[in-house]
Amino acid sequence: xxxxxxxxxxxxxxxxxxxxxxxxxxxVIKELRKRKxxxxxxxxxxxxxxxxxxxxxxxxxEDTPTM
Numbered sequence: 023x024x025x026x027x028x029x030x031x032x033x034x035x036x037x038x039x040x041x042x043x044x045x046x047x048x049x050v051i052k053e054l055r056k057r058k059x060x061x062x063x064x065x066x067x068x069x070x071x072x073x074x075x076x077x078x079x080x081x082x083x084e085d086t087p088t089m
Contacts, residue, residue, distance in 0.1 A: 024044050024045055024048060026040055026041045026044065
């Protein structure tokens with residue numbers, strides 16, 4: 023559970039913004055989405071390889087000069 027202490031004279035909007043930032047940094051939403059359904063290890067590995075290939079392709083395209 024995330025706890026945000028409100029300082030004296032601090033507006034609720036500012037405290038809410040700090041809470042949202044802390045919530046996002048904690049990775050709660052990412053963890054919930056990950057646990058939503060089981061993904062086989064072979065599928066995880068395959069998607070990791072495809073992402074790496076995509077990133078490499080983008081990097082190569084950036085390095086080549088275009089005319």
